[in-house]
Amino acid sequence: xxxxxxxxxxxxxxxxxxxxxxxxxxxxxxxxxxxxxxxxxxxxxxxxxxxxxxxxxxxxxxxxxxxxxxxxxxxxxxxxxxxxxxxxxxxxxxxxxxxxxxxxxxxxxxxxxxxxxxxxxxxxxxxxxxxxxxxxxxxxxxxxxxxxxxxxxxxxxxxxxxxxxxxxxxxxxxxxxxxxxxxxxxxxxxxxxxxxxxxxxxxxxxxxxxxxxxxxxxxxxxxxxxxxxxxxxxxxxxxxxxxxxxxxxxxxxxxxxxxxxxxxxxxxxxxxxxxxxxxxxxxxxxxxxxxxxxxxxxxxxxxxxxxxxxxxxxxxxxxxxxxxxxxxxxxxxxxxxxxxxxxxxxxxxxxxxxxxxxxxxxxxxxxxxxxxxxxxxxxxxxxxxxxxxxxxxxxxxxxxxxxxxxxxxxxxxxxxxxxxxxxxxxxxxxxxxxxxxxxxxxxxxxxxxxxxx
Amino acid sequence: xxxxxxxxxxxxxxxxxxxxxxxxxxxxxxxxxxxxxxxxxxxxxxxxxxxxxxxxxxxxxxxxxxxxxxxxxxxxxxxxxxxxxxxxxxxxxxxxxxxxxxxxxxxxxxxxxxxxxxxxxxxxxxxxxxxxxxxxxxxxxxxxxxxxxxxxxxxxxxx
Numbered sequence: 001x002x003x004x005x006x007x008x009x010x011x012x013x014x015x016x017x018x019x020x021x022x023x024x025x026x027x028x029x030x031x032x033x034x035x036x037x038x039x040x041x042x043x044x045x046x047x048x049x050x051x052x053x054x055x056x057x058x059x060x061x062x063x064x065x066x067x068x069x070x071x072x073x074x075x076x077x078x079x080x081x082x083x084x085x086x087x088x089x090x091x092x093x094x095x096x097x098x099x100x101x102x103x104x105x106x107x108x109x110x111x112x113x114x115x116x117x118x119x120x121x122x123x124x125x126x127x128x129x130x131x132x133x134x135x136x137x138x139x140x141x142x143x144x145x146x147x148x149x150x151x152x153x154x155x156x157x158x159x160x161x162x163x164x165x166x167x168x169x170x171x172x173x174x175x176x177x178x179x180x181x182x183x184x185x186x187x188x189x190x191x192x193x194x195x196x197x198x199x200x201x202x203x204x205x206x207x208x209x210x211x212x213x214x215x216x217x218x219x220x221x222x223x224x225x226x227x228x229x230x231x232x233x234x235x236x237x238x239x240x241x242x243x244x245x246x247x248x249x250x251x252x253x254x255x256x257x258x259x260x261x262x263x264x265x266x267x268x269x270x271x272x273x274x275x276x277x278x279x280x281x282x283x284x285x286x287x288x289x290x291x292x293x294x295x296x297x298x299x300x301x302x303x304x305x306x307x308x309x310x311x312x313x314x315x316x317x318x319x320x321x322x323x324x325x326x327x328x329x330x331x332x333x334x335x336x337x338x339x340x341x342x343x344x345x346x347x348x349x350x351x352x353x354x355x356x357x358x359x360x361x362x363x364x365x366x367x368x369x370x371x372x373x374x375x376x377x378x379x380x381x382x383x384x385x386x387x388x389x390x391x392x393x394x395x396x397x398x399x400x401x402x403x404x405x406x407x408x409x410x411x412x413x414x415x416x417x418x419x420x421x422x423x424x425x426x427x428x429x430x431x432x433x434x435x436x437x438x439x440x441x442x443x444x445x446x447x448x449x450x451x452x453x
Numbered sequence: 454x455x456x457x458x459x460x461x462x463x464x465x466x467x468x469x470x471x472x473x474x475x476x477x478x479x480x481x482x483x484x485x486x487x488x489x490x491x492x493x494x495x496x497x498x499x500x501x502x503x504x505x506x507x508x509x510x511x512x513x514x515x516x517x518x519x520x521x522x523x524x525x526x527x528x529x530x531x532x533x534x535x536x537x538x539x540x541x542x543x544x545x546x547x548x549x550x551x552x553x554x555x556x557x558x559x560x561x562x563x564x565x566x567x568x569x570x571x572x573x574x575x576x577x578x579x580x581x582x583x584x585x586x587x588x589x590x591x592x593x594x595x596x597x598x599x600x601x602x603x604x605x606x607x608x609x610x611x612x
Contacts, residue, residue, distance in 0.1 A: 053548065057560065073560065077548035081496075093548045097559065105559070114557040117547050126493045128539055131479060137547060137554070139534045146556050146602065152479045155491040166475040170556055171601040183475060188536070193514040196536055224536055226518065234518050236532040250593070254529055256518070259509070266524060272593050283604035285588075285611040286596055294592060302591065306524055318523055324590055332590050340523070340571070344503040348571035356586060363586050369577075371570035384570040386578035390586075400579040406568040420567040426579035436564065 048447040052078025052092075053440065060435040064428050069104040073097045077116075080447065087125070092118045117146070128161070129154035138165045141186040141200025142222035142240050146170035149182075161188045169204055173282025180217075181205045188224075195227040204280070218280040219243035225253075232258055247276040262310040268322070270302040299327045304334075316340050330359025336367070348373045364391035378410040382420075390427075400426035414442045498543040506544070516540070526573030556602045 055075040063069055077093035093116040097105060105112035119134030132151040138144070140153075140163050149167015156162055166183035181204070188198035204218035224238040237253030251271045258264035275296035278286045288296040304322035311317065321335040336354030341347065349372040356365050366389045373382035387401040406420035418438040425431060509517035519525075519533055519540065534541055534550075541550075553562045553575065563574040575598075576584075588595050599607060 055565075057565065059560070059564070071559070075548075077546065077551075079546060091547055093551050095558070112557070112559065114555070116551040116556060123496075124493065127491050128493050130539070137550060139538050141535055144531075144535065144554075144597070150475065150479075164475065164478045166472075169601075172557055173601065173604045185478075190515075196515065198536060224532070226515065226532065226536055228515065228518070236518065236529070236536075238532065238535065254532060256529075264522065266529075268528065274592075277593055278596060278600070281596065281600040283599060283601075283607050283611065285604065285607050286592065286600060293589060300591070300593075308523060316523070320524075334590070338523070342505055342571065344505075350571060356590065358586065358590055363589055365583065365586060367583075373568065373570055380568060382568045382570050384567065384577075388579060388583055390582070394582050394585075400582060402578040404567050404570075408568050418568055422567070424579060427582045428579075436567065438565075 048083050049081045049444065050078060050447055051081075051442075051444040052076065053442055055441075056439040058437040062429070062432065063102070063104070067102045069099060070101040071097050071099045071104045078443075083120075087123050089121045089123070090119070091121060094118065119151075124154075127155045135170065136165070136167075138184075140165070140184070141188075141198050141224045141238065142220045143184050143186075143200060143202045145182060145202075147182055159190050159192075161190070162186070171282055179207050182218075186224075193228065195225070197227075198224040200224065216244065220249070232260065242276040242279055245276045245279050247273055249273060249276040249279075258308075259310075264308040265305060266308075267305045268302065270300075272300050272302075274298040274300075295328055297328065301325045314341050314343055316342075332359060332363060333357040346375055361392040365389060373406075380408045382406040394427035397425075397427040400424070402426075416440045494539045495543060502544065523573075554598065557605065558603055559606070 053076070055073075057073040057075070058070070059073075060068075060070050073095055074097075075093075075095040079092075080090040083089055095114055095116070097112045099105065099110045103110050115135055117135050117137050119132045119136045121133075122131045123129065130151075130153050133149075135146065135148050136151045138147055138151050143165070145165075146169070147165055147167040148170055149165065151163070151165040153161065153163035162185065164183070164185035167181070169180050169182040171180075182202070184200065184202035186198050186200035188196060190196035200222050202218060202220045203216065205215040206217045207215045220240055220242055222238055222240040226234070226236040228234045234256040235253060236256070237251070239251045240249040241247070242249045249272070251269075253269050255267045255269070256264070257266070274288060274294060275298075278288055278294060278296075286294060288294045290296060302322055302324055304320065306318060306320040308316060308318045317337070317339045319335075319337045322333065324332040324334070334354065334356050336352060338350060338352035340350040342349075351370045352368070354367045356363070356367070358364050368387045368389075369385065371382070371384040373380065382404075383406075384404040385401070387399065390398045390400070392398075402422055402424035404420055404422040406418065408416055408418035410416050416439070418440070420436045422434045422436070423432070424434075504521070506519075506521040508519045508521075552565065561574075561576045561580075563577045566572055566574060584595070
């Protein structure tokens, strides 16, 4: 058994290849080649349909060090459906960035990029069977991962379902050399309308792990649950177990009651053991030290109800409360209320007030927010005011606020131009003005369709 | 001195077993699903839905639990996604998830969508200072997104 917290952050050597966020060239080349071949498929094949979004952003701001930054970003995502066959599709999402004035991408870098996801998918009409190959996002029980590899799932008989994934983990935070593998899966059973219960497992190996007795870095298992024992009563949540530290990482459950006419009552109950929960991270932020801000012996219970009341189809009010109880640190409370007005595709407004009440002045603030947005034909405007009052001054400032004005115009049905300006005063800036321009283009096309067909 | 070669050989053997298991699993699953009679989830929701999405207006089974009520975006959606992600895909493309759940990103979600103030997006306003308090109160809420990804900029202060 490994001591708790022993496999913490900085001592871990990890895969440069996948940690960098850049996919293995062979994987992406293979996927793209396959897509190309399918796109060039001979006549007789069904025409593929392409849909996607191009979001171009230009931001102007000042860094905390006083440099003027003007990064421009292109976020592109698209799906190609019916690729060769109706059941095959390709999905891509990624961004490129370049700073027109200074180095805003860290480490004196003027540019940055990331492949968020890019995979070929095979999906059957029945049974919810899916096989994804490439850079895939996996959300299955204990797993919420990006993986360069394969993901598959299918329904089985009598309410059972199974999923599995494997490959190289896509993570950030260190550039030390090494190879990494990750795999896992989930088996679930559901009874229509009554419950879904899943058991999942995840294993991540790093062959440069400083624990020389094992390559294993993460070994987690868990149970996830959704149950509806009676009408208007639902419980959902999960429990995760760390096999490396041999302890429960987290129990997190959410009870939903209602709606009773216009009233809904929800309650969250979460328990976290720091030594087990933060055992495998790539950031020094979560480095645990006994007696430090992140103590491996710390455990926290979070309990809190929320009450929602829909006054009518447009107006709603809510109140929420969370109590944090620690084994070592003092307790804290977070509570507040919100009122919202929503009219679909036309008008949104809200006002909220919340208080964070930690056990010292340094851990206390009040938060106030008011916002509104309105759409009139092709024009939309939004205003957002946020004010945070810190109990203990930060850089001699207790009142941090920001005011944002945003506007957009639909140039065509597929093309929208937007701009916003944010003025703020906070502990880091006496006066900070940020500008943001955005151009959104939705596109679609039929690929491989012959003229006249 | 430890026998590294032996240790590596053992590790490779384990990896071979894992890869074999992973390769066989889809075949196994394929054989099993052929014998099932379950219908598949549609690729797109058959009717257009308008925000706020209240699934329980039409559905009375498990789908009613996916009501996009005020707290859904903040906390509850993670439970639905980890059990039933294909249902999310009825209305959302994967880019909707990666707007917040990023591997490497510089733009806060709330910066990309300042024109949608009604959306539950993290880190509005002066969060660089506010996170010093929230992170101390509940560091697990940071860990979920920054524990193993999207944490390269944390190094600027957290060395």
